[in-house]
Amino acid sequence: MSTENTDRRKFLRQAGLTVGAATVLPLLGAETAEAAGAGAATSGSSPDRLFRDGRFKEADQGYARILSKDPNNARANAQRGYIALLSNRFADAEKFLMKAIGLAPGDVFSKQQLADCYVRQDQFAQAVPLLRAIGQDAYAKQYASLSGKPYEVRGAQSTRLPFKALNPLPLIEASVNGGPAAKFIIDTGAPLAFTMETAKKAGLRSVATSTEAVGYQTVTMHHGVVESIRFGDIELRNVPVVWHDGELPHPLGKPQPAxxxxxxxxxxxxxxxxxxxxxxxxxQKTSAQLNAFQAEARRANTDRLPLWLADTRIPCSLGSLNGYGPKVVSLNAGIEGAAGAASVFTTEAIAKRAGARLDDTRPNLYGTKDDATPFVVHRTSLGRMTARNLYGFALKKPLMDDRFRFQTLGNFSMEFLKPFALTFDYAGMSVYVSHT
Known part of the structure; x- marks a missing residue:
């Protein structure tokens, strides 16, 4: 496995495998989005500008003011729905996105967000017609094939599994359809995906196929449902899954993960x-479990930070570089550490603004100077959790901004996260960060 699997293309393109998400949606650029906001101000404090800067609460208040005067403003409804979805406020997301789609039936992005709103709640049948309408037929067929309760949880209230490896990515063991335990990558930005061999051993049936990007590879993606996945003492049943013929990251001479x-x-x-x-x-997501964890987190003086979920499966929170921030950052444990132990991916403009030391004399991800420049950032922080003198790459183009539609400070990868523990609460939309 070449270390090219660690390049920026993996980060930039891995979100193409979203569950129920299009890989090539026509997205508005910043300028187009600004121009589309009929009734919105054009100053630096306009809701569009606030949203672009990741100031979601203030942006939402601005769109609310627009709707108080013009309740049929399609863009303001769409933006309020998207902001609600970022925080898993499903009732608000559904209300505003449905209104936006009714006002602008050609709004593909809002249809995608509404489908995602249903998928996140395991209401797959409601997502099916929306996915068909935007050309995501493979996912529509996959979700339509579900029978029984999706993501049914059985077993213990909690389970704790040791890593079987940490480099190039964390591995844990799980069992599929009662088979022997196999090693799987933990990757916050990845879909639930199997190799072809894993799917064959589990006896999975493909109900549809699509062609999608996995890292720098174009793969044939199979869509189906797995009956059972067991993690230690917890079992999940009736779970949508994809499998493909691409290669997953693994050390040279070692078999690839399942x-x-x-x-x-x-x-x-x-x-x-x-x-x-x-x-x-x-x-398991119960009040008792959450209360017990929160009490433990308070005793440990753990940082509690806001959590947003963008592009179906990319967690985001607030971080800073050299004190520049806090601003929205993405947290992606699936970027391998082998790429020069890079811990931060950002843009050249942001790296310079943060006072990072760019070193264009060193080879970048491709061994050239054309795509990204290595840099050292003296202080990288997620809440109070700080690491010093970390290595990163400054890219010439934005990271996920075109897919998110808002700007990020950058991506914090596993090399930064290695000393820390992260707990994701997708009900309260908080991420708890502590040093271990």
């Missing part, structure tokens, strides 16, 4: 990824 687990699975639990302790914990 698949990937990401946020589409994690948000069904109170999920802790403890990189420092090299353990993975799933807790």
């Amino acid at each position: 698949g990937t687990f990401g946020s589409t699975l994690f948000y069904h639990f109170l999920t802790t990824i403890d990189f420092g302790d090299q353990t993975f914990t799933l807790r």
Whole structure:
């Protein structure tokens, strides 16, 4: 496996595998989005500008003011729906997105967000017609094939699994359809995906196929439903899954993992990824479990930060570089550490603004100077959790901004996260960060 799997293309393109999300949606650029906001101000404090800057609460208030005067403003409804979805406020997201689509039936992005709103609640049947309408037939067929309760949780209230490896990516063991335990990658930005071999051993049936991007590879994606996945003492049943003929990251001379687990699975639990302790914990989403964890977090003086979920499965929170921030950052444990131990991916403009030391004399991700420049940032922070003198890459183009439609400070990868434990609460939309 070449270390090219660690390049920026993996980060830039891996979100193309969203569950029920289009890989090539026509997205508005910043200028087009601004121009489309009929009734919105054009000053630096306009809701469009505030949203673009990741100031979601203030932007939402601005769109609300627009709607108080013009309740049929399609863009303001769409933006309020999208902001609500970022925080898993499903009732508000559904209300505003449905209104936006009614006012602007050609709004593909809002249809996608509404489909995602239903998918996140395991209301797959309601997502099916929306996915068909935007040309996502493979996902529509997959979700229509579900029978029984999707993501049914059985077993213990919690389970804790040790990492079987940390480099190039964390691995845990799980069993598929009662088979022997196999190693899977923990990747916050990945879909629930299997290799072809794993799917064959599990006896999975493909109900549809699509062609999609996995890292720098174009793969044939198969869509189906897995009857059972067991993690230690917890079992999940009736779970939508994809499998493909691409290659997953693995050390040279070692077999590739059986698949990937990401946020589409994690948000069904109170999920802790403890990189420092090299353990993975799933807790069922009950009030008792959350209260017990929160009490433990208070005793440990753990940082509690806001959590947003963008582009179906990319968790975001607030971070800073050299004190520049806090601003919205994406947290992606699925970017391998082998790429020069890069911990931060950002743009050249942001790296310079943050006072990072760019070194264009060193080779970048491709061994040239054309795509990204290595840099060292003296202080990288997520809440109070700080690491010093980390290595990163400054890209010439924005990261996920075109897909998110808002700007991020950058992506914090596993190399930054290694000393920390992260617990994702997708009900309260908080991420808890502590040093382990």
